[in-house]
Amino acid sequence: MATPALERTGRTAETRREPHASEARGPERRWVKPVLLWLAVVLIIVFCLFPFYWLINVSLKTGPDLSQADLLPPEPTLDNYQSIFENADFTKALRNSVGITFITTALALVFGSFAAYALARLRFPRKFLLLAVILSITTFPPIAIAAPLFKLWTELGLYNTWAGLIIPNLTFALPLCIYILASFFREIPKELEEAALVDGATHFQAFRKVVLPLAAPGLVTAGLLTAFFVWNEFLLAITLTSSPSARTVPAAIAFFTGSQKFEVPIGTISAASVVITIPLVALVIIFQKRIVAGLTAGAVKG
Amino acid sequence: MEAATARLRRRPRGRDGYGRSERRLAATMLAPSLIVIAAVAAYPIGYAFWLSLTEYSLRTPGLWRFAGFDNYSEALSSPEFWDALTTTFVFSGISVGLELVIGLGMALCMHEAFKGRAILRTVVLVPWAVLTVTTAITWRTIFEPGLGLAPVLLDKLGLPGADIVWLGEEPYALGVMILADVWKTAPFMALLILAGLQVIPDELYDAAKVDGASAWQRFRRITLPLLRPAILVALIFRTLDALRIFDLPFVLTQGANGTTTLSLIAQQELTTNRLIGLGSALSVLTFLIVMAVAFIYIRALGGNIRALAEET
Numbered sequence: 220m221a222t223p224a225l226e227r228t229g230r231t232a233e234t235r236r237e238p239h240a241s242e243a244r245g246p247e248r249r250w251v252k253p254v255l256l257w258l259a260v261v262l263i264i265v266f267c268l269f270p271f272y273w274l275i276n277v278s279l280k281t282g283p284d285l286s287q288a289d290l291l292p293p294e295p296t297l298d299n300y301q302s303i304f305e306n307a308d309f310t311k312a313l314r315n316s317v318g319i320t321f322i323t324t325a326l327a328l329v330f331g332s333f334a335a336y337a338l339a340r341l342r343f344p345r346k347f348l349l350l351a352v353i354l355s356i357t358t359f360p361p362i363a364i365a366a367p368l369f370k371l372w373t374e375l376g377l378y379n380t381w382a383g384l385i386i387p388n389l390t391f392a393l394p395l396c397i398y399i400l401a402s403f404f405r406e407i408p409k410e411l412e413e414a415a416l417v418d419g420a421t422h423f424q425a426f427r428k429v430v431l432p433l434a435a436p437g438l439v440t441a442g443l444l445t446a447f448f449v450w451n452e453f454l455l456a457i458t459l460t461s462s463p464s465a466r467t468v469p470a471a472i473a474f475f476t477g478s479q480k481f482e483v484p485i486g487t488i489s490a491a492s493v494v495i496t497i498p499l500v501a502l503v504i505i506f507q508k509r510i511v512a513g514l515t516a517g518a519v520k521g
Numbered sequence: 522m523e524a525a526t527a528r529l530r531r532r533p534r535g536r537d538g539y540g541r542s543e544r545r546l547a548a549t550m551l552a553p554s555l556i557v558i559a560a561v562a563a564y565p566i567g568y569a570f571w572l573s574l575t576e577y578s579l580r581t582p583g584l585w586r587f588a589g590f591d592n593y594s595e596a597l598s599s600p601e602f603w604d605a606l607t608t609t610f611v612f613s614g615i616s617v618g619l620e621l622v623i624g625l626g627m628a629l630c631m632h633e634a635f636k637g638r639a640i641l642r643t644v645v646l647v648p649w650a651v652l653t654v655t656t657a658i659t660w661r662t663i664f665e666p667g668l669g670l671a672p673v674l675l676d677k678l679g680l681p682g683a684d685i686v687w688l689g690e691e692p693y694a695l696g697v698m699i700l701a702d703v704w705k706t707a708p709f710m711a712l713l714i715l716a717g718l719q720v721i722p723d724e725l726y727d728a729a730k731v732d733g734a735s736a737w738q739r740f741r742r743i744t745l746p747l748l749r750p751a752i753l754v755a756l757i758f759r760t761l762d763a764l765r766i767f768d769l770p771f772v773l774t775q776g777a778n779g780t781t782t783l784s785l786i787a788q789q790e791l792t793t794n795r796l797i798g799l800g801s802a803l804s805v806l807t808f809l810i811v812m813a814v815a816f817i818y819i820r821a822l823g824g825n826i827r828a829l830a831e832e833t
Contacts, residue, residue, distance in 0.1 A: 259630045260637055267644050270704060271651060273670060274659040288673035330557065333550035341547040342540075349551070351819075356562050358815040360765040362784040363808035364561070366791050366801045367568035390561035393554050422546050451652050453768040454784065458792060469654040473772050489662060492655040499650040507643045514709065515716035 271496070278489035285486055299490035308463045309491055312471035316495070319381055319467060320449045323388045327396045327445045328438055330389070335400035336426050340412070356394045361387070365458045372459055379461045387455050392445045399444065402516040403437025404430060440513035443506055447499060468495045566808065573801035580795050592802035602803065605786040606810075608779060612695060613763035616702045620759055621752070623703065624710025631711065632718045642715075645708040653705065657772035660701040664688055694778035698769055706762070710755045717751025718744070757818040764811050783807040 277285065278299050279292040287293070303309050337343070338350060368387060369378065377383035407430055415425040431438075456470040463471065468491070475488050503510060576588040596602050631641050651659070663670045664687040676683035687693045721744065729739050767784040774780045776789065787807055791800030 256630060256633055259626075260634050260641065263627055263630060263641065264644050266704070267648050267708060270659050270663065271647060274655070274662055277662045277668075286668045288668070288670045330553040334554040337547040337550040341543050341550070343544045343547040353554070353558065355815070355819075356558055358761050358811060359562055359566075360784055360804075360807050360811050362765070362767065362787045363569055363804045364565035365788065366572055366797055366804060367565035368561070369791070370572070370797070371565070371568070386557070387561050390557050393558060397554060422543060447650070451654075453654060453771070454788065457771075458788065469652055469768070472654055472658070473768075485662065485665075485668065488658055492652075492658045496651050496655050499652070500647055503646040503650045504643055507639070507646060510646060511642060511712055511716070514712055 271500075274489050275493055278486060278493045281486055299486040300494070302487055303491045303494065306487075308466075308471055308474075309468070311463045312466050312468045313495075315381065315465055316450060316467040316469075319384050319388065320446050322381070323385050323392060323449045324442050324446045326385070326389055327392045328442055331393055331396035331441065331445075332400050332431065332434075332438065334393075335397045335404055336430060338397065339401040339404035340409075340426075340430070341422065353394050353397055356390065359391070361391065361454045365454065368455070369458060378459060379465050381465055383459050384452075384456060384465060384467065387459070388449045388452055391452075392448050395448065396441045396445050399441040399513050399516045400434065400437055403434050403440070407433045436509060436512075439506065440509040440516075443502060443510055444513045447502075450495075450499065569801050569808075570805055572797055573805045575798050577798045578796050588798060592798045593806070595799060596802050596806060601781070601786060602806075604779070605781045605783050608695065609764060609766070609782045612699060612702070612766065612782065613760055616699045616706075617756065617759045617763055619699070619703045620707045620710045621756065623707040624755070625714055625748075625752075627707065627711035628714035628718055631715050642712070645711055647708075648705050649708050649712075651705065653768040654772050656701050656705045657769050660697055660704075661688065661773060664697050688774055689778060691779045694774050694780050698773055698780050701773065702763065702766070702769060706759060710759060713755040713758075714748060714751055717748045721747045753818075757815075760818065761811060761815055764814060765807075783810065 276290065276292055279295040279297070280289075281296055281298050284293055334353075338346065364387065368383075372378040372380075372383045377386070411429050411433070412425045415429050416422070420428070450467075451469065452467070453469045453473070456467045457473060460466045460470060466474070472488060472491050472495070475484055475491070573592050574588060574590070575585060576591065577585045627645065631638055631645070634641060648656075662668065664672075666672060666686050666689070669687070671687060672683050672685075675681070685693055687697050725743050725747075726739055729743060734742065765784055766782050767788065770776050770780040770782055770785050771788075776782075776785045781789075783803070784807055787800055787803035790796045790803055794800070
């Protein structure tokens, strides 16, 4: 396997060096393609970053500056940030979000890595059917279970609690988690496990001592994507909570905007939106490779 | 060799080829996930269907009676449902279409741009990382009259549209919603397509060039057909997400001015109007519509899931 891969990368570098689009039209137009490409790259960067920059810009303005469409805040101020952190509803929501995200992600990784190992390595009948059922959950519209959960949670005392959000979030996060982990587990050489099995280890020991440590990057990827998903969840967060005591940040922000006139707290809302997004952007910058690997896991197979 | 020894070693364990202990372990390891999924997805769906057959409102205490398909006929005969259905499909069709075209373009650029690829990949992940609620607020700050950038910018550039109240007029509000969705998710599409591009062997392009194929021909005849699986997966993910869209219209417009989607109308009946029966019927209809689309897609993708199951 290793040799053709090497051969291919060697070839790639070779073909890359020649500017293939221009060769038919002569050397005088060789600059056209790099310039167009460069323009496209700038366009992509502006398209992706500018709107978020604009939000940060708005969050640094107060009073009449807000209504001026200046690209730079004339008098940048952190007042909005100060007021958001003085708002008890927001800080409570922040704590709820962090707690719910951590617990859900941890549970998803534990449950998910068990299930993924079984699907990736153990042999049992009707595996395809099982995988199809698990994956079909990713297509469920959360609205379809909102009413029954609302009713059930009220009866069970889970309405407006952390557990009431952790449980459904776990359900919706698990399929993705299992899918990513299974595709990582399958890439670990079987020989390592088989050596452990020959040495007298049980399947479970092979899983815990051999596979799991080797799949650490996969756990990071799956954990990150699960955490992003839970942090972002909105519909259940507003349907299954009634007060700031269990409300997560996206829901809290929607309630800032929903009830009152938009012009009053726009600076504050922008600041809150920036605060909850910055950690995610930081994670994206640090774990860019892992996240891309997770997003594309299994997507390229024909 | 290894496969042969493994088979030899495993054969004595069970009559049907699977070790009994292996099967038991598989069941144990799958149980926690399956229990959670069954308890919070399968059971509530069934319960939602039951609720949708009853007349039940939190406004009238004690009211609970079996109503057959009354809620469905009420939903299906209300213009609001058909409006929401149209909005949802128009939104999904246009935004997923645009995302595909823009995502493909972005992927091709990222594939060509050799040096900047890592930076571009990070940049492109930023909109993906921005929460949907934040996305909605961002585009509100751009289009809101009186503080938005868009009206001022359009005015300065002398372009039409400066005096449009973007979020307050009928087709434009949906336009902003589509724009916001495209911004947030085209990058995701681009990454999936880029992953597909990276597994196309360069030899194919070299051979085509030797045969005198133009860049467009190479794109049409090599790139597009080989990207089909990656594009299909991206389309499935995105279409199913778009059909369920809820947070974007909720924060952007509260469903005003032609932006009420299926999920939103169902949620409003449930929480604002507190009509559990009717709301459940709308939820079940949404569920059935999304499932129907998923089914059509998964028939096309079935091979992928099967491959994952059988590769082991």
